[in-house]
Amino acid sequence: MSAQPQRCFSCDRELEQLYVCVPEGEHPDEYLIAEAVWVSPLDRQIGFCGRCYQRQLFVGLKPEEIVALHWSFGRCDADDSRQTIEKKIGRLLLAVEGLPCGEVYCALAYAYEPVRQRL
Numbered sequence: 001m002s003a004q005p006q007r008c009f010s011c012d013r014e015l016e017q018l019y020v021c022v023p024e025g026e027h028p029d030e031y032l033i034a035e036a037v038w039v040s041p042l043d044r045q046i047g048f049c050g051r052c053y054q055r056q057l058f059v060g061l062k063p064e065e066i067v068a069l070h071w072s073f074g075r076c077d078a079d080d081s082r083q084t085i086e087k088k089i090g091r092l093l094l095a096v097e098g099l100p101c102g103e104v105y106c107a108l109a110y111a112y113e114p115v116r117q118r119l
């Protein structure tokens, strides 16, 4: 088992930031990593930031790895807003399409749970 990558596979920014320097006049989003995931569906570990995911900067990734990213970024937390959950469900549906396995279906079922409760 290799160590977790320290940097985003796509943009090469550091994923675990202790502090962030945002140059004056620059947009914080360019520097601040709000979301990061690590996946390793194949034999390599990949770290990926939320910004690259949203921009779909998947160059160099294998299809299995992209599916794993959809799944990782689609997993819901109990305190996610309804809007966030709906966005995540879209990602999980992409993951199911690429990899119809139990783990992905579970994440999807979990995502739908709070939506149903609030209807």
Ligand SMILES: [Zn+2]
Binding pocket: 008, 009, 010, 011, 012, 013, 048, 049, 050, 051, 052, 053
């Ligand atoms: Zn990135």
